[in-house]
Amino acid sequence: MRNRSMVHKFISLTDNVLPLLSSSSIKKCSLNFVFKHEDDVSYFPVIDKWLEFAVNKKVEGLCLNISDIDAIKHDQPYSLPEVFCSCSSILKLKCQNCRILDNCILNWTSMKSLTLEGLLIRDEHIKQIMSIVLNWNHSIYLDLWV
Numbered sequence: 001m002r003n004r005s006m007v008h009k010f011i012s013l014t015d016n017v018l019p020l021l022s023s024s025s026i027k028k029c030s031l032n033f034v035f036k037h038e039d040d041v042s043y044f045p046v047i048d049k050w051l052e053f054a055v056n057k058k059v060e061g062l063c064l065n066i067s068d069i070d071a072i073k074h075d076q077p078y079s080l081p082e083v084f085c086s087c088s089s090i091l092k093l094k095c096q097n098c099r100i101l102d103n104c105i106l107n108w109t110s111m112k113s114l115t116l117e118g119l120l121i122r123d124e125h126i127k128q129i130m131s132i133v134l135n136w137n138h139s140i141y142l143d144l145w146v
Contacts, residue, residue: 007035011046018053025089028061029054035068048081058089065096077120080104100125108132 031050035043047066054062066078077099085104092113099120100106106128108114114133 004041007043011043014050015046018050021057023057026054026057026059028063029059030063032063032065033067034065044078047078051081051084055083055087055089059087060089061092062090063094064098067097077118095119106132112136 031047033043033047051064068077077097079099079101080095082101082104085100086107088107088109090108091110093108093111094115094117096117096119098118100122102122104125106125108129109132111132114129116129
């Protein structure tokens, strides 16, 4: 019960602080959100809102690790919102334990660095990612769940 209360306080604090950010852009954003499913509460809509905020602020560097403590019991990973998949401002992305929705088209045209770990992804998205990174002059690291 105490842990759930702390999570709700963190969410409330973050929701209250983010709108106060007056900067027109965000250089880096890191979200390491490890939670436990309790009472069938979903934190995904809150995470969607925070990511949309970062995208609207033209985030350049983004590190995401969204995971459930009991991943075996609750095997639905966090789905990246469409607005994130079409974000062209991201230069550096590290994404862990998420999935890309089937109908998303990846438009990471400015991307310079990409690390994907434990990402649930379709063959079509792998093709899109490979077409993006083939234009790079440096290496990438991919760890995908296909």
